[in-house]
Each structure stands twice: as C-alpha cells, then as structure tokens.
Amino acid sequence: MADLATDIQYIKGVGEARAKGMAKLGIQTLRDLVSFFPRAYEDRTVIKPISLAVPDETVCIRAMAAAAPRLSHIRKGLDLVKVRVVDEGGAMDITFFNQSFVKDAIKPGEVYVFYGKVAGTARRPEMTNPVFERETTRNVTGRIMPVYRLTAGLSQNILAGAARQGLEACGEALPDYLPEAVREGYKLAQARYAYENIHFPLSFEALEIARRRLIFEELFIISAAMGVIRKIRTVKPGRGLKDADMDVFYAALPFTLTGAQKRSIEQAVSDMKRPTPMNRLVQGDVGSGKTVVAAACCWFTWKSGCQSAFMAPTEILAEQHYRSLSALLEPLGIQVGLLTGSMTPKQKKTVQGQLRLGELDVIIGTHALLSEGVEFFDLALVVTDEQHRFGVGQRSALTAKGDSPHVLVMSATPIPRTLALIIYGDLDVSVIDELPPGRQKVETYTAGEKLRQRTYNFMRKLVGEGRQVYVVCPMVEESETADADLKSAQEYAARLQQEIFPDLRVALVHGRMKPKEKERVMSAFAAGQTDILVATTVIEVGVDVPNAALMVVENADRFGLSQLHQLRGRVGRGEHQSYCILFEGAGGEVSRERLKIMCSTNDGFKISEEDLKLRGPGDFFGSRQHGLPEMHIASLAADMDVLTTAQAAASEVLKADPALSRPANKAMKERIDTLFELRANTLN
Numbered sequence: 001m002a003d004l005a006t007d008i009q010y011i012k013g014v015g016e017a018r019a020k021g022m023a024k025l026g027i028q029t030l031r032d033l034v035s036f037f038p039r040a041y042e043d044r045t046v047i048k049p050i051s052l053a054v055p056d057e058t059v060c061i062r063a064m065a066a067a068a069p070r071l072s073h074i075r076k077g078l079d080l081v082k083v084r085v086v087d088e089g090g091a092m093d094i095t096f097f098n099q100s101f102v103k104d105a106i107k108p109g110e111v112y113v114f115y116g117k118v119a120g121t122a123r124r125p126e127m128t129n130p131v132f133e134r135e136t137t138r139n140v141t142g143r144i145m146p147v148y149r150l151t152a153g154l155s156q157n158i159l160a161g162a163a164r165q166g167l168e169a170c171g172e173a174l175p176d177y178l179p180e181a182v183r184e185g186y187k188l189a190q191a192r193y194a195y196e197n198i199h200f201p202l203s204f205e206a207l208e209i210a211r212r213r214l215i216f217e218e219l220f221i222i223s224a225a226m227g228v229i230r231k232i233r234t235v236k237p238g239r240g241l242k243d244a245d246m247d248v249f250y251a252a253l254p255f256t257l258t259g260a261q262k263r264s265i266e267q268a269v270s271d272m273k274r275p276t277p278m279n280r281l282v283q284g285d286v287g288s289g290k291t292v293v294a295a296a297c298c299w300f301t302w303k304s305g306c307q308s309a310f311m312a313p314t315e316i317l318a319e320q321h322y323r324s325l326s327a328l329l330e331p332l333g334i335q336v337g338l339l340t341g342s343m344t345p346k347q348k349k350t351v352q353g354q355l356r357l358g359e360l361d362v363i364i365g366t367h368a369l370l371s372e373g374v375e376f377f378d379l380a381l382v383v384t385d386e387q388h389r390f391g392v393g394q395r396s397a398l399t400a401k402g403d404s405p406h407v408l409v410m411s412a413t414p415i416p417r418t419l420a421l422i423i424y425g426d427l428d429v430s431v432i433d434e435l436p437p438g439r440q441k442v443e444t445y446t447a448g449e450k451l452r453q454r455t456y457n458f459m460r461k462l463v464g465e466g467r468q469v470y471v472v473c474p475m476v477e478e479s480e481t482a483d484a485d486l487k488s489a490q491e492y493a494a495r496l497q498q499e500i501f502p503d504l505r506v507a508l509v510h511g512r513m514k515p516k517e518k519e520r521v522m523s524a525f526a527a528g529q530t531d532i533l534v535a536t537t538v539i540e541v542g543v544d545v546p547n548a549a550l551m552v553v554e555n556a557d558r559f560g561l562s563q564l565h566q567l568r569g570r571v572g573r574g575e576h577q578s579y580c581i582l583f584e585g586a587g588g589e590v591s592r593e594r595l596k597i598m599c600s601t602n603d604g605f606k607i608s609e610e611d612l613k614l615r616g617p618g619d620f621f622g623s624r625q626h627g628l629p630e631m632h633i634a635s636l637a638a639d640m641d642v643l644t645t646a647q648a649a650a651s652e653v654l655k656a657d658p659a660l661s662r663p664a665n666k667a668m669k670e671r672i673d674t675l676f677e678l679r680a681n682t683l684n
C-alpha cells in the first residue's frame with residue numbers, strides 16, 4: 001500500500017520516461033494519477049456476430065484466426081499484416097499497418113476479440129488496426145474503456161495501465177474526504193468504488209454513480225472551504241447602521257425600480273443593519289441598473305451620518321458614475337465628490353481635505369482612492385464596480401481606510417451562478433435578473449466581407465437619422481500583437497474618415513491614450529459631437545451613451561462571447577432600436593457557430609454559460625484572477641444541481657462542527673487545509 005504522495009515513477013509500469021510525459025499532464029504523485037479522470041469513454045461492451053456488423057459501426061467481434069497472418073513489406077516504412085478471421089456466421093479480413101508484431105501475436109485456430117470500426121461492405125466486411133486480445137483476458141475489449149487526455153509519448157493503453165496500477169497501489173489509502181454521515185445521507189458511493197468505476201466502469205450505471213459521488217465530493221469540499229472563509233470573516237465585528245425608511249429614497253428616483261433592484265437593495269440594507277460587515281456581490285447583466293442599487297446603499301449610509309466610497313476601474317467610468325450619482329443624491333442633500341489620477345495635485349488636495357473633515361459624504365474615484373493621502377472622517381461603505389478588474393488586494397486596501405466598513409461589489413460580468421457561488425463563495429450574492437421595462441432587444445447579425453459595403457450604407461443611414469455608431473477593433477493590451485493591433489485601428493479610423501465617410505465625424509479612442517485625451521474623446525461622443533467612434537476595448541465596461549444605436553465589431557472571433565456581450569451592452573440603452581453587427585474575421589467554422597449564439601440571445605447569463613462550456617472556467621477571465629482550485633470533474637455549467645445539494649451538505653456539517661474538529665470530519669478538514677494552501681498561492 002503506497003502513500004498518495006508517492007512519486008509516480010515508482011509505480012509499477014510507469015518508470016522515469018513515462019513519468020516525464022505524465023508530468024506534462026499534471027500527474028506527479030499517486031494522488032494525481034488516480035485523480036486524472038478520463039475525458040470520455042469508449043463503449044466496447046457490444047460484441048456482434050460478423051454477419052450483423054454494419055460498415056461504419058465500431059464494435060467488438062469474437063472470431064477465430066482462420067490461418068496464420070501474412071506479413072508483407074510494401075515499401076520502406078510500410079508493413080502490412082493481413083489475417084482472415086471467422087465466426088459461426090461470417091468471415092472478416094483484418095489489416096494491420098506497421099504492426100508487424102501481430103504476425104506472431106495472432107495464432108491460427110485461436111479465438112480473439114477485435115474492437116474496431118467496420119469497413120468494406122456488408123458482404124465483405126473488413127477492419128483496420130483494431131484493438132485485439134485473447135477472448136479470455138478481457139482487459140481492453142468487452143468493457144467500457146477510459147479515454148484520457150494525451151500528450152506526446154503516451155498512449156491510451158499506457159495511461160489506462162498506469163491508472164490500473166495506481167488504483168492497485170493505493171489499496172486502502174484511497175482518500176474518502178466525505179464524512180460517513182454525509183456519504184450515507186446523500187446516498188453516495190464509497191471512494192474506492194467511485195475511483196475504480198470512474199476509470200474502469202463496470203457499466204454505464206456504475207459510471208454515473210461514480211461520477212455523481214466525485215462531483216459531489218469536489219463541490220462539497222470547495223463549498224465547505226468557502227464556508228470556513230465566511231466564518232472567519234463574520235467573526236470580525238463591523239458596525240450596524242441605523243434603520244431608515246427606504247421609501248424616501250425610492251420616491252426621489254426618476255423611475256420605478258424593478259422588483260430585482262428592490263430586492264437587491266433590501267438585501268444589502270438588511271446586511272448593513274447587522275453588526276457584522278456586509279460582503280455582498282450584486283450581479284446583474286449590462287443595463288440591469290446596478291448603479292442605483294449602489295446609490296441606495298450610499299443614501300442609507302449617509303442617513304447614519306457615515307461616508308461611502310465608490311471605486312470604478314477607469315476614469316471614464318468614475319466620471320460617469322460621478323455624474324449619475326450626484327444627479328441622484330445631491331438633490332437629497334448629499335455631498336458627492338470625485339477623485340481620479342488625472343486631477344491636478346491641488347484639486348486632489350482639496351478633495352482629500354473634504355474627505356478627512358467629513359465634508360463629503362460620497363466619494364467616487366479610481367485607484368486614486370487607494371493612495372496614501374486619502375483618509376476618511378468615517379467610512380462605513382465601500383462599493384467597487386466591475387469587480388473582476390480589481391484584485392482582492394485592492395478591495396481590501398480600500399476597506400482598510402475604514403473601521404471594517406460594509407462592502408458592496410458590483411459585477412456586470414454575467415458569471416453563471418455556479419461559478420459565482422464558487423468564486424465569490426465568501427460573498428453573499430444578489431442577482432438582478434430583470435431589466436428595466438421597455439428595453440429593446442439589440443438586433444444582432446454576423447457578417448462576412450461581402451456585407452461590408454452594406455454595413456457602411458447602414459451606418460450612414462443611422463447617422464442620417466441622428467444616431468451614433470461604435471466600431472470596435474480587437475486589441476489585447478498585453479499581447480505581442482498589441483502594437484500591430486493599435487496601428488491597424490488607427491489606420492482603419494483614418495480610412496473611415498478620409499475615404500468612406502469624409503462628410504461625417506469619425507474619432508478614435510484607445511487604451512494607450514492619456515486619460516485626459518481619452519476623456520475628451522469620450523465626452524465629445526457622449527455630447528453627440530462625434531458620429532462614429534472607432535474604439536479598442538476601452539469602451540467595454542459601463543459606458544452609457546443612449547443615442548448610440550449601432551455597434552460594429554471587427555474580427556469578432558477574437559473576442560470571448562461574454563466580452564462581446566459586454567460590448568453589445570453599449571447600445572440599446574435608449575429608446576432607439578439598436579443593432580450589433582459582428583464581422584467574422586478569419587476564425588472559421590467554429591467561431592461562426594460561436595458567434596451565432598450572440599444572434600440568438602441577449603441574455604448574458606445564457607451567453608456566459610455557453611462561453612464557459614466552450615472555454616472552460618480556467619479561461620473565463622484568467623484563472624489567476626479567480627484563484628479557483630482546479631476542478632477535476634465537476635463541470636460548472638452542467639452540475640448546478642449537485643452544487644446546491646453539496647452546499648447544503650457542507651453547511652450542515654459546518655453548523656454541527658464549526659471547527660471541523662470531530663474525528664468524522666478529519667479527512668475533510670485536511671483536504672480543505674490543502675485547498676487553502678493552493679488558494680493562498682494562486683491569489684498572490
């Protein structure tokens with residue numbers, strides 16, 4: 001019985017060379033080996049008589065070698081072994097390319113099972129390069145076989161063999177992190193059974209039982225880990241704010257809140273009344289109206305005589321929030337200020353002084369809020385917008401400026417709820433799943449080069465009607481192609497202005513501009529002084545110009561779906577019917593399929609779920625940022641219902657044994673501790 005930390009090169013049948021290849025797949029220890037789950041399975045259970053084998057079907061046949069195999073050298077590098085096999089009702093010719101060992105491996109008169117794809121005709125069936133073994137062994141035929149992810153130098157057989165040896169080597173050491181009571185309570189298989197059957201399922205039912213158990217375990221442990229973090233957090237005392245009649249605030253709004261907005265506000269307010277710091281995520285699709293939720297919280301904080309800080313990721317957004325929040329809050333008697341990096345030292349000093357003395361109630365700003373000179377009179381609420389752009393560290397740098405202030409995080413990235421629950425597992429979540437009334441669907445089309453002239457005509461038509469247009473070019477700031485991307489955006493903007501639309505007003509905004517310059521271009525666009533704005537992705541988040549009714553995206557295949565959805569959210573914000581045209585670029589068939597999802601729905605949650613399925617959680621917005629432990633088996637898109645159950649189970653256990661000190665929970669606790677180590681490493 002081997003320790004799970006054993007290096008795999010000491011596992012029978014692995015050795016140094018194969019261990020190197022397996023390391024590329026992330027397999028280093030015995031634990032990694034048995035947790036390296038197949039990505040798919042091959043059903044080799046069906047054994048058919050030759051007479052019933054249909055061309056193109058992949059099956060097993062059980063047949064006797066009718067004669068000795070014949071080996072022929074066709075030319076250098078090409079050997080053929082041919083053998084005729086027969087069963088009661090038929091005969092089949094089998095060919096092996098470059099597997100000359102078969103000549104001696106197959107003996108006339110012996111019975112074998114061959115697994116492969118049937119070719120030829122129904123009357124003269126053939127098979128090429130089948131898997132085969134003696135009828136008596138049944139290692140690789142007559143059963144369900146695992147299909148693993150591979151890398152150079154490894155084959156399915158090698159990995160399957162290693163997995164088999166690994167399981168054997170583990171013996172009783174196979175970890176069962178689930179407390180017995182949970183396992184029984186939720187009718188889950190034992191670890192041993194689950195590991196055996198995830199690699200070598202006895203049947204598809206057994207595979208399902210194994211999968212369910214392992215998915216549950218993975219999500220259970222992560223949920224419990226998040227529960228532990230939450231516990232640590234709530235131990236810290238915060239400050240309960242005074243109750244206030246929210247109707248007073250609601251009555252001052254220029255519109256009626258949606259039910260989802262009201263619910264989110266009420267959840268946040270009830271958090272803030274408690275003497276533990278709020279830690280809430282407000283998640284809502286673009287245009288769902290998150291800003292007013294933040295405004296309500298600022299108002300509530302002000303009613304207790306305290307200050308709020310609202311941090312946005314860019315100057316453009318900070319200024320926009322400043323405009324909308326001061327319009328909303330100043331009439332109610334609240335002093336709202338702005339602090340950004342591009343303000344003059346003198347302006348900054350003035351604002352800092354007002355903050356320190358409590359003359360400002362609400363401060364909106366960028367990272368500039370984190371700088372040393374910023375001190376508060378009495379900071380009780382921190383709001384961050386577009387959370388994924390801020391590191392965890394930045395959020396806490398701002399909260400450190402108050403005495404355990406309440407925290408409200410707003411995210412427009414419509415993360416599937418599964419992912420949100422895990423990434424923000426230490427946050428409570430409010431979801432705004434309803435758009436304000438009267439929003440129109442943004443009509444979305446994909447287009448190839450053939451439609452370019454028509455698109456230009458359409459742009460001209462809309463501008464003629466008084467609307468404005470965005471043209472977005474991809475540019476990934478930190479990539480190798482960034483310089484070339486920028487150049488092509490510049491050239492494109494120049495061409496649009498000089499050749500296509502000499503009579504219209506075209507402007508360019510990109511991420512390398514000075515903040516001042518950027519702001520100048522953006523506010524000119526917002527003021528309607530520009531007809532067509534060519535932009536790199538700086539306009540991605542939050543920008544609000546209701547008169548813009550068309551967005552054209554160049555090389556749309558270079559964007560993620562969620563990113564496209566964010567971009568598209570820049571139009572359709574006013575009363576005008578709006579459109580989005582996605583130029584396909586050179587992405588080919590797959591990306592065309594992908595882009596079609598954009599045409600079929602405007603629902604950000606659906607889109608991000610598709611995105612997640614296509615790209616996996618690691619890519620979703622960079623695994624470094626969300627600091628998630630790698631998931632071996634659970635699919636965040638598909639295993640939502642298991643997550644809910646696993647979470648309930650985890651919180652039951654934590655409720656009964658908050659420190660996880662009972663012997664029954666020992667294995668679980670150890671597993672969580674390892675996860676914390678992983679998390680600590682990935683978050684830095």
Ligand code: ADP
Pocket residue numbers: 255256257258261284285286287288289290291292412436437542544
């Ligand atoms: P996001 O969630 O994308 O940040 P915003 O808060 O910017 O959305 O709101 C988008 C637009 O919708 C703003 O112009 C805002 O004034 C408006 N809005 C928000 N809530 C409502 C509502 N309940 N009814 C009508 N308009 C609303």
Ligand code: MG
Pocket residue numbers: 290291385412542
């Ligand atoms: Mg917003």
